[in-house]
Amino acid sequence: xxxxxxxxxxxxxxxxxxxxxxxxxxxxxxxxxxxxxxxxxxxxxxxxxxxxxxxxxxxxxxxxxxxxxxxxxxxxxxxxxxxxxxxxxxxxxxxxxxxxxxxxxxxxxx
Numbered sequence: 494x495x496x497x498x499x500x501x502x503x504x505x506x507x508x509x510x511x512x513x514x515x516x517x518x519x520x521x522x523x524x525x526x527x528x529x530x531x532x533x534x535x536x537x538x539x540x541x542x543x544x545x546x547x548x549x550x551x552x553x554x555x556x557x558x559x560x561x562x563x564x565x566x567x568x569x570x571x572x573x574x575x576x577x578x579x580x581x582x583x584x585x586x587x588x589x590x591x592x593x594x595x596x597x598x599x600x601x602x603x
Contacts, residue, residue: 525554529571543580548573552596567596 517531529550550571556562574589 525557527552531573543576543578545576545578546573550592564597564599569594569596 520528522528531548533546552569554567556566570593572591576587577585579585
């Protein structure tokens with residue numbers, strides 16, 4: 494029977510898989526802002542490699558300024574960074590991402 498492979502890491506890392514669970518939260522702030530954050534730091538595998546992940550974001554509802562506008566509108570900005578570090582504190586790889594955009598929604602049923 495063949496093994497099922499869910500994901501693979503490219504050759505050179507000597508790992509079968511890298512599990513990554515992290516906590517994320519969102520907090521409603523004053524003046525229709527919402528703050529997002531996430532953080533994770535852990536050692537993985539028998540060779541004690543380290544994974545660090547952190548990020549933050551901000552979302553603002555602009556439909557408060559448009560009282561008769563038929564849809565809800567919000568804008569957001571979010572960014573995150575991940576580092577994968579060897580046991581002797583050398584970078585194996587770094588990744589980062591940034592997202593920004595507009596969210597539009599409409600409630601269909603009351």
